[in-house]
Each structure stands twice: as structure tokens, then as C-alpha cells.
Amino acid sequence: MKRQALGYLIFLVLLALVPVAGIYPIFVMKVMCYALFACAFNLLLGYTGLLSFGHAAFLGTAAYSAGHAIKIWGFSPELGILFAVVVAGLLGLIIGSLAIRRSGIYFAMITLAMSQMVFFFFLQAKFTGGEDGLQGVPRGVLFGLIDLKNDINLYYVVMTIFALAYFLIWRTVNSPFGQVLKALRENEARTTSLGYDVDRFKLMAFVLSAMLAGLAGATKTLVFVSATLSDATWQMSGLVVLMTLVGGMGTLVGPVIGAFIVVLLENKVGDFGTAMAGWTGIEWFTRLGESVTIVIGLIFVICVLAFRKGLVGELNAWLDRRRNA
Amino acid sequence: MTTIFGIPIQAFLGQLLLGLVNGSFYAILSLGLAVIFGLLNVINFAHGALYMLGAFLAWMGLSYFGLNYWAMLALAPVLVGLFGILIEKFMLKHLYKLDHLYGLLLTFGITLILEGLLRSFYGVSGLPYSTPDALRGATNLGFMILPNYRAWVVVASIVVCLITWFVIEKTRLGALLRAGTENPKMLEAFGVNVPLMVTLTYGFGVALAGFAGVLAAPVLQISPLMGSNLIIIVFAVVVIGGMGSIMGAIVTGLGLGVIEGLTKVFYAEASSTVVFIIMAIVLLFRPAGLFGKEK
Numbered sequence: 279m280k281r282q283a284l285g286y287l288i289f290l291v292l293l294a295l296v297p298v299a300g301i302y303p304i305f306v307m308k309v310m311c312y313a314l315f316a317c318a319f320n321l322l323l324g325y326t327g328l329l330s331f332g333h334a335a336f337l338g339t340a341a342y343s344a345g346h347a348i349k350i351w352g353f354s355p356e357l358g359i360l361f362a363v364v365v366a367g368l369l370g371l372i373i374g375s376l377a378i379r380r381s382g383i384y385f386a387m388i389t390l391a392m393s394q395m396v397f398f399f400f401l402q403a404k405f406t407g408g409e410d411g412l413q414g415v416p417r418g419v420l421f422g423l424i425d426l427k428n429d430i431n432l433y434y435v436v437m438t439i440f441a442l443a444y445f446l447i448w449r450t451v452n453s454p455f456g457q458v459l460k461a462l463r464e465n466e467a468r469t470t471s472l473g474y475d476v477d478r479f480k481l482m483a484f485v486l487s488a489m490l491a492g493l494a495g496a497t498k499t500l501v502f503v504s505a506t507l508s509d510a511t512w513q514m515s516g517l518v519v520l521m522t523l524v525g526g527m528g529t530l531v532g533p534v535i536g537a538f539i540v541v542l543l544e545n546k547v548g549d550f551g552t553a554m555a556g557w558t559g560i561e562w563f564t565r566l567g568e569s570v571t572i573v574i575g576l577i578f579v580i581c582v583l584a585f586r587k588g589l590v591g592e593l594n595a596w597l598d599r600r601r602n603a
Numbered sequence: 604m605t606t607i608f609g610i611p612i613q614a615f616l617g618q619l620l621l622g623l624v625n626g627s628f629y630a631i632l633s634l635g636l637a638v639i640f641g642l643l644n645v646i647n648f649a650h651g652a653l654y655m656l657g658a659f660l661a662w663m664g665l666s667y668f669g670l671n672y673w674a675m676l677a678l679a680p681v682l683v684g685l686f687g688i689l690i691e692k693f694m695l696k697h698l699y700k701l702d703h704l705y706g707l708l709l710t711f712g713i714t715l716i717l718e719g720l721l722r723s724f725y726g727v728s729g730l731p732y733s734t735p736d737a738l739r740g741a742t743n744l745g746f747m748i749l750p751n752y753r754a755w756v757v758v759a760s761i762v763v764c765l766i767t768w769f770v771i772e773k774t775r776l777g778a779l780l781r782a783g784t785e786n787p788k789m790l791e792a793f794g795v796n797v798p799l800m801v802t803l804t805y806g807f808g809v810a811l812a813g814f815a816g817v818l819a820a821p822v823l824q825i826s827p828l829m830g831s832n833l834i835i836i837v838f839a840v841v842v843i844g845g846m847g848s849i850m851g852a853i854v855t856g857l858g859l860g861v862i863e864g865l866t867k868v869f870y871a872e873a874s875s876t877v878v879f880i881i882m883a884i885v886l887l888f889r890p891a892g893l894f895g896k897e898k
Contacts, residue, residue, distance in 0.1 A: 583697060
């Protein structure tokens with residue numbers, strides 16, 4: 279327990295040193311936003327056993343809500359984020375209460391379909407700017423004190439949001455509520471027979487997950503000063519599944535590592551393709567950057583076939599084996 | 604000019620037919636999904652990508668080998684089916700003992716690979732494919748002008764769906780298939796080669812998707828994304844219909860296509876979301892789906 283706390287502390291210090299070390303802060307902020315998104319998603323898949331294939335709906339909805347509230351209504355950043363989280367939570371309540379009527383594979387299909395409906399709504403609605411997205415959202419001044427136009431200030435705010443949300447997820451997973459969720463994942467019928475109102479717990483987990491995903495979306499809007507349609511696509515829903523899978527579902531750290539890998543990959547596959555084209559002389563490789571999906575798809579297939587525990591899961595299993603040997 | 608609810612009858616019937624065409628694709632795809640799910644317990648996300656592959660094969664056959672529409676209508680489903688058999692043999696097979704979700708995730712990954720590959724070669728703008736000569740033009744029915752090709756799509760789809768229904772519900776082969784859906788262990792104990800049956804069923808299911816793809820080639824733009832946009836709607840169709848019944852899948856698919864077409868006439872803004880709204884309503888009142896059984 280102490281060692282774990284120490285590990286987190288070291289990680290936090292390293293994270294705080296990022297701007298000083300000269301690493302591009304926008305990149306790390308992007309990773310933190312996606313990491314939070316993946317952790318929120320993992321709360322549902324890893325700890326409750328529900329595969330939501332439509333989590334992009336919450337990310338996108340919160341991104342647009344925050345952007346609209348701040349840019350058009352002149353909300354302060356903290357109120358904008360709060361508003362976005364509430365909106366994402368309400369959407370989570372609606373989609374969640376529909377989706378929990380079916381379980382397993384149907385749950386995934388329903389969430390996917392509902393999120394596609396949200397996508398079409400954003401595509402057609404006037405306030406989202408359609409294909410162009412919502413551009414030029416002012417970052418503003420947090421609590422009237424911290425000027426977020428400064429990237430370094432924004433970095434520490436995003437870091438604080440990420441750390442607090444992560445702590446909240448850690449608390450949730452280790453609370454009696456979290457125990458019920460895990461029981462639900464392992465054996466739903468038995469949990470019901472023990473007298474728990476299973477549907478209510480599922481819905482609570484769903485709404486909480488939606489709100490945290492919304493927090494990630496709203497923060498992302500501040501970082502990129504824009505909200506775009508790509509946040510709400512089914513590809514984004516798939517990407518968050520991959521982040522969780524690569525890192526290790528049902529582990530707290532896994533999604534963070536998974537998000538880092540996937541974001542890094544998205545940024546670097548183009549460079550890799552250019553290098554491969556120069557190396558092999560095959561012109562097709564130059565187009566790899568536009569087709570990151572091939573690489574993402576391959577990782578998906580490999581993970582599902584051979585690597586289902588994910589990085590952290592495999593590491594834990596290896597440590598267990600060593601301890602028992 | 605005659606009107607229905609204040610809408611010119613020509614426009615009304617035109618959209619109705621377009622709805623039927625879309626509904627035909629929903630029907631064939633949801634039928635394939637249902638057959639596969641019944642035996643394999645896998646939701647085949649790649650169904651949309653394989654439908655897209657069918658359309659691309661039609662285009663490639665014509666552009667590279669000079670094979671016309673009719674040749675590809677026969678050949679493409681076979682090729683897609685063989686491809687499906689490879690997927691089942693080498694990948695899906697290893698996942699049956701695990702949670703059903705992994706099958707969905709695997710086929711999702713395959714979808715991304717297929718889409719990405721075709722996108723890297725052909726871009727996203729879409730390729731044109733001309734209607735075969737025999738089905739060009741339109742027939743004047745007196746009350747409307749009926750484009751021949753669209754009529755052909757609807758008729759061909761319904762015939763294929765009905766044949767599939769007949770084979771599954773009325774023949775010995777279908778009886779084995781249904782037995783496998785009910786209790787695969789028992790069936791294997793009777794000496795039936797269930798793993799082979801599973802492989803062939805998957806191949807057949809995705810061949811249906813390939814067939815729909817060729818049918819779609821002349822009416823829709825052939826583009827790498829045509830499949831995933833469709834498959835998500837088909838998922839909603841499957842949730843609405845429930846996967847318990849073959850006829851249910853056919854009727855729900857056609858019906859929702861028509862409803863979508865009519866929505867385009869009366870309130871075009873909602874036409875892309877109406878299927879999802881219906882899904883939400885069905886979930887509220889009949890969570891198991893219109894033709895589904897509560898498990």
C-alpha cells in the first residue's frame with residue numbers, strides 16, 4: 279500500500295516536471311485528457327463488466343457543451359466544465375437507462391447506436407458548426423485568478439483535474455460501492471440474490487463514467503480551444519476500448535498507459551510510414567499516416583487474440599507467478 | 604398532380620422505393636448477423652466491412668479483369684465467403700470459450716484494417732459503378748416511373764432472404780443448424796461435425812453481406828466507409844427485431860427501411876436518426892425486441 283502511494287507520488291512529481299523538462303506540454307495534456315477518458319470507460323468495462331461502445335457520445339457532448347457555454351454564453355472555464363459534466367451526466371442517464379435493459383452484446387450495440395444518433399444530431403445541429411467544428415473557444419481565466427492562455431498554467435490545471443479525477447476513480451473502485459460493481463461483473467445473478475438492486479448500481483456506474491468522460495471532453499476543449507465532430511464518432515468509441523485493452527482492463531493504471539501508447543502511435547505512425555517508404559522504396563508507406571486505422575486495427579486483433587490482459591494485466595500476472603514460484 | 608398528405612405522389616413513391624432499397628440491405632445484413640449470432644454467439648462487426656468488400660470486388664472485377672456485374676454478383680459472395688472462412692478458422696475460432704465481447708472486438712479490429720487498407724489505395728471519395736445494361740432505364744407504371752435497377756435490388760434481396768429462410772426453417776440442413784443453435788454439444792454427440800458447420804455458417808453469413816455489397820454498388824457510391832455507416836444502423840435494426848427469428852430480421856429490416864424513406868419525405872432532418880429513436884422506444888416497451896424471446 280505504501281509502495282503504491284510512493285509510486286503515484288513519484289509519477290505526479292515527474293508529471294509536474296514535464297514543462298520544465300522541455301517536453302511539448304500540449305502533447306502531454308492530450309495524453310492526460312485521453313487517459314482520463316479511458317479511466318472513465320474502464321470504470322464501466324473493467325470494474326462493472328459493461329462494454330459501452332458509445333462512450334465518444336459523452337466525450338463529444340461535453341466538448342461541445344463546454345465550448346458553446348464558454349464561447350457563446352461567456353461562461354468562465356470552471357463553470358463551463360461544470361456545465362459540460364452535468365450535460366454528459368444527463369445524457370448518460372438517458373442512454374444508460376435504455377442500455378441496461380439489455381445485457382452483454384446487446385448492451386454494446388445499444389450504446390453504439392445511441393452514440394451514432396448523438397453524432398448525427400451534432401452533424402446537423404447549427405451550433406456545432408457541422409463538419410468544421412466549434413473553433414476559437416477562449417480559454418479564459420480560471421476562478422478569475424489563473425490565466426489559462428498561458429500553456430504552462432493550463433498544464434498544471436489539467437494535471438490537477440486529471441489527478442483529482444484519478445483519485446476519485448481509485449476511491450470509487452475501493453469503496454463498498456466499487457465492491458458491489460465488481461460483484462456484479464463476476465456474477466450478476468448472485469449479486470441480485472444478495473439483495474442488491476443491480477439495475478440501480480449499473481445505472482449509477484454508467485452515469486459516473488459518463489460524467490468523468492465528460493470531464494475529459496470539456497478539458498480537451500480548453501486544451502485545443504476547439505470541439506470537433508471527431509470527438510463523437512464511433513471510431514473514437516473504438517479507440518477508447520483499445521486504450522483500455524492495450525493497457526489492461528480492470529486495472530487502474532492500465533488505461534493511462536494505453537492512452538499514452540495510442541496517442542503516441544497516432545502522432546508517430548505517419549513519421550514511421552515516411553521512414554519505411556524511404557527505407558523500402560515502396561511509395562504506399564507514405565500514406566500510412568492517413569490510414570492509422572490499419573495499425574490501430576492490427577493492434578486490436580493482436581490484443582484480442584494473444585494479449586487480452588493488456589500490459590499491466592500481463593505484468594501483474596507475471597509478478598504473481600514469480601511470487602508464488 | 605395527385606398528392607398524398609400534400610406531397611406529390613411521384614416524390615412519395617420515389618422515397619418509398621428508396622426506403623425499400625435501403626430496407627433490403629438492412630434485411631440481408633441483419634439476416635446474416637442473426638444466423639451468425641445464433642450459432643457462433645458472435646456479433647460480427649466486420650459484417651459492414653465485408654459488405655463494403657463485396658462492392659469493391661464488383662468494382663475491381665470490372666476495372667481490372669473486365670468481369671461484368673452478373674459475373675461478380677455470383678463471384679464476389681463466394682470470395683467474401685472464403686475470406687470469412689479464413690477469418691473464422693484462424694482467429695474467431697480461438698475466442699468461443701471467452702466472453703462474447705471479444706468476438707465483437709476482434710471483428711471491430713478486422714473492420715478497421717479492411718477500411719484502412721482500401722482507404723490507403725482508393726481514398727474516401729467513392730468510386731462510380733454503372734448500372735448493368737439489362738437493368739438500365741425505367742418502367743412507367745402509370746402512377747409512377749419505376750427505375751429498373753432499384754426494383755431489381757428489392758426483388759433480388761427478398762428472394763435471397765426467402766431462400767435463406769426456407770433453407771433454415773424447412774430443410775434438413777436447416778434443422779441441423781437450428782439444433783446447433785439450441786445445443787451444440789448434444790448435436791456433436793450425435794456425430795455431426797459442429798466445428799465445420801460453424802465455419803461454413805460464418806462463411807455463408809458473410810457471403811450474404813458480400814452479395815448485398817454487389818447489389819449496392821450501382822446505387823450507392825463505393826467507398827471504404829459505406830459499410831460501417833450501415834452496420835451501426837443494422838445493429839439498431841437487430842436490437843429492434845431481436846435476433847431470435849429469421850423472418851423477424853427480414854420483416855424488421857424492410858420495415859425500417861420504408862419508415863426511414865417516409866421520414867425523408869415528411870421530416871428530412873430526422874431521417875438519419877429515426878431508426879435509433881425507434882430502437883429507444885422499442886427498448887422502453889419491449890426490451891427483448893419485437894420478435895425476440897426474453898432469455
